[in-house]
Amino acid sequence: MSQTEERSLELTPRSLGTRERRPARTIQFELNAILNRFANNLSSIKSQFILAEKLKSDGNTQYKNILRSQVVFLDSAFDFFMHEITKYGxxxxxxxxxxxxxxxxxxxxxxxxxxxxxKNPEQENWFLDIVNDAYAEDTFMSSQSVISQLNLIGIKWQDVAKNAFFEQTSTTPTSKKFKNTL
Structure with missing residues (x-):
């Protein structure tokens, strides 16, 4: 196309019903894969601190955008983790x-x-599909939603709080730290 020729930017209607419909297959990750993915996500989030610090030291205010994005990425990583742990459990x-x-x-x-x-007793992942569909639109970032999911699969949230937040000299209960952090 020469520089003097104009491109047509006219929209054309999309053909509907041209592909065979196939149901989406729900993926179930093994426990190690869930943990590894979460650890990799955390590592990626942490690595952005170096860039943010460099921008900040150079006087570039864009470092604030990186810090804000880290919060979003962390929420997303944790939400994914909770969804997958729920399905696994x-x-x-x-x-x-x-x-x-x-x-x-x-x-x-x-x-x-x-x-x-x-109707389809041969379907292998029917239970996983039902669990996935039940929680597909839910987010697990609040302390109450996380506690609810842990209770669902039989993990005592108090034990999680103790493992994550126990400090020998702290006067703040681990349960309070857990809830405040989330």
Whole structure:
């Protein structure tokens, strides 16, 4: 196209229904993969501090954007981690590896989902799909939502708080640190 020729920027309608519909396959990560992905995300977030400090020392105020983005990335990494731990734990309970919890026993399954499972008993990941769909639009960043998910899969949130925040000389309870941090 020569420089004097103009391109056509006219929009054309999109063809609908031209691809065969295939249901999305829910992915289940192994526990090590979940932990590794979270650790890699944290490492990536931490590495941005070097750039932020360099910009700050040069007087460039763009370092603030990097710091803000780190908060967003951290929220996203933690939310992904909680979603995957929830799916992993629910499948472990379903398969009889982990002990059932009251919240697990009361997990709601829609009648439409049950009908689909009964029509297609050969479907392998039906339970994982149901769990994934149940929490697909939820975010797990508040302390209450994290506590709820941990209770669902039988992990005592107080133990998590103790492991993450216990300090010998601290007068602040680990449960309070847990909630305040989230």
């Amino acid at each position: 629910m499948v472990q309970i379903f398969q009889g590896v982990w002990k059932k919890t009251d919240k697990y026993n009361n997990f709601p399954i829609r009648l439409g989902d049950i009908s689909e499972v009964l």
